[in-house]
Amino acid sequence: MNEARMPRNLPLLLLQAREAVISHFRPLLNHAGVTEQQWRILRALCELGELEPRQLCEICQILSPSLTGVLARMEETGLVARRKVDSDQRRLLVSPTAKGKALVKRMAPLVTEQYRLLEDALGPELVRDLYGVLDRLVAVKDVPVARVPLSAARPAGRRKERAGE
Amino acid sequence: MNEARMPRNLPLLLLQAREAVISHFRPLLNHAGVTEQQWRILRALCELGELEPRQLCEICQILSPSLTGVLARMEETGLVARRKVDSDQRRLLVSPTAKGKALVKRMAPLVTEQYRLLEDALGPELVRDLYGVLDRLVAVKDVPVARVPLSAARPAGRRKERAGE
DNA sequence: AGTAAAACACTAACATGTTAGCGTGTCAAG
DNA sequence: CTTGACACGCTAACATGTTAGTGTTTTACT
Numbered sequence A, B: 001m002n003e004a005r006m007p008r009n010l011p012l013l014l015l016q017a018r019e020a021v022i023s024h025f026r027p028l029l030n031h032a033g034v035t036e037q038q039w040r041i042l043r044a045l046c047e048l049g050e051l052e053p054r055q056l057c058e059i060c061q062i063l064s065p066s067l068t069g070v071l072a073r074m075e076e077t078g079l080v081a082r083r084k085v086d087s088d089q090r091r092l093l094v095s096p097t098a099k100g101k102a103l104v105k106r107m108a109p110l111v112t113e114q115y116r117l118l119e120d121a122l123g124p125e126l127v128r129d130l131y132g133v134l135d136r137l138v139a140v141k142d143v144p145v146a147r148v149p150l151s152a153a154r155p156a157g158r159r160k161e162r163a164g165e
Numbered sequence C: 001a002g003t004a005a006a007a008c009a010c011t012a013a014c015a016t017g018t019t020a021g022c023g024t025g026t027c028a029a030g
Numbered sequence D: 001c002t003t004g005a006c007a008c009g010c011t012a013a014c015a016t017g018t019t020a021g022t023g024t025t026t027t028a029c030t
Helices: A012-023 A026-032 A036-048 A053-060 A065-078 A096-122 A124-139 B011-024 B026-032 B036-048 B051-062 B066-078 B098-120 B125-137
Strands: A079-082 A094-097 B080-084 B090-097
Touching: A012 B125, A026 A036, A026 A079, A026 A096, A036 A065, A036 A079, A036 A094, A036 A096, A053 A065, A053 A094, A065 A079, A065 A124, A079 B098, A094 A096, A124 B011, A124 B080, A124 B125, B026 B036, B026 B098, B036 B051, B036 B066, B036 B080, B036 B090, B036 B098, B051 B066, B066 B080, B090 B098, B098 B125
Parallel strands: none
Antiparallel strands: A079 A094, B080 B090
């Protein structure tokens, strides 16, 4: 018969790959008292300087609503500072505080060392191939979108019914 | 000076890669009324049959506390069923319902089609390399863990202080 | 048999992901 | 100058990620 088996689950594979890598860094970040997202933001700010929230969204792969909360907590703990832009009242500028920069400076050698250990375990070729392939993947544009037949898909009637209505 | 720049952020790159892929499937899943996690679980159950929660955790890369909630919601909407195992009162067995299987069967062609479009955009070599590299990465074991100097890292004193204490 | 350790699913508390929508500020067309 | 479209950061509501810890059932060892 048909049954036409689906292709491998690529998003899942990428998730597993990411977990395989990040698991070796999580202990370091936990010990430093920052989350993965906070670390991404701090790194970006220390490497690129003052940035706007929307830039951080793109660079750190964090959606705007999440970023709002993350930045609020980081401001609370004194890792970053936010200031308004005079020329455009809509925009903000986020910068790392002295405390934030100090944390990055403290963590950098540890992160680098752990990365080296990981590289040793993976081997230079795999690491090189990894960056090569992923960079190519991320650079891909213009992937067409399949049209949904409108008839297919659609479970029962669970389409956003609020509880209190 | 030193400043010793850190290596590239590999977990971030993997996150970006995953987003580049999953973004093309999210509309399909949304339209079907299931989340990414629910889809991973349904696929696993339909391809491998009845599974225990801890197996689903491993296969679908979902932590136990998250899985508890996801399965509860899926049982609520009638996509899966849970039953206890007699031989071991601790364990459970999760299986897809008729409704769950039907959803997978409906979605399969759409997912496969979208995957084909993605493959066309990426090119066969890149897809092949992608799986090759990621499979090798996931398979890596025995990565040593860097010892944290105990003195380094550690922001101010924000180490799990409860609000009501 | 009897006990300590481990396995399993679960809860709790917090942080983030995801979608929809809101309010204000900016800018361009009329 | 005004209006309408858009950009930006935000809130709201729900689902999931993450860490710590709990209660119960098994298992291993004495």
